[in-house]
Amino acid sequence: MTDEQAGAFLAGGRKVQLATNGHDGFPHLVTMYYVLTRGQITFWTYRKSQKALNLERDPRISCLVEDGEEYFDLRGVLVQGVVARIEDPGEIMRIGRLITGVVGGSAAGDTAASDAAGSDTAGSERDVMTDYVEHAARKRWAYRVQPEQIISWDHSKLAGG
Numbered sequence: 001m002t003d004e005q006a007g008a009f010l011a012g013g014r015k016v017q018l019a020t021n022g023h024d025g026f027p028h029l030v031t032m033y034y035v036l037t038r039g040q041i042t043f044w045t046y047r048k049s050q051k052a053l054n055l056e057r058d059p060r061i062s063c064l065v066e067d068g069e070e071y072f073d074l075r076g077v078l079v080q081g082v083v084a085r086i087e088d089p090g091e092i093m094r095i096g097r098l099i100t101g102v103v104g105g106s107a108a109g110d111t112a113a114s115d116a117a118g119s120d121t122a123g124s125e126r127d128v129m130t131d132y133v134e135h136a137a138r139k140r141w142a143y144r145v146q147p148e149q150i151i152s153w154d155h156s157k158l159a160g161g
Helices: 003-011 050-057 088-103 111-116 123-137
Strands: 015-021 027-035 035-037 039-047 060-067 077-084 140-154
Touching: 003 077, 003 088, 003 140, 015 039, 015 050, 027 039, 027 050, 027 060, 027 088, 035 088, 039 088, 060 088, 077 088, 111 140
Parallel strands: none
Antiparallel strands: 015 027, 015 060, 035 039, 039 140, 060 077, 077 140
């Protein structure tokens, strides 16, 4: 993919497979919802989660967003880099609101729609999501992935598509 195609692919995604380095040398692989902030993969997690502990020890991370069912449909973007931990409570809350928008069906790069999840949702549903984010944010860190290498593929190009 071109850089523009890879960026659009990431912006259209919702879930990312994250690989951190475990203390025993084995990769720790999980799937998370994400958003793009500053054009970079951003997620939040509980401070005591295994991935947070791993990132404290070693900030290197691999992030895979992929799709496709058949061989000539396979597409993906692998971002390898290091994380910057976000500790500012207001920024963690903002990222939490964006991520709850993604969980609700918005694309990762659709921050306007994601921001709207906190303000345009019907009263009681908005209150539930706001309460959830406020409660969860107190126990979480957010992370932004600073890319060092981006690898992409699009098998539809192999078939001349």
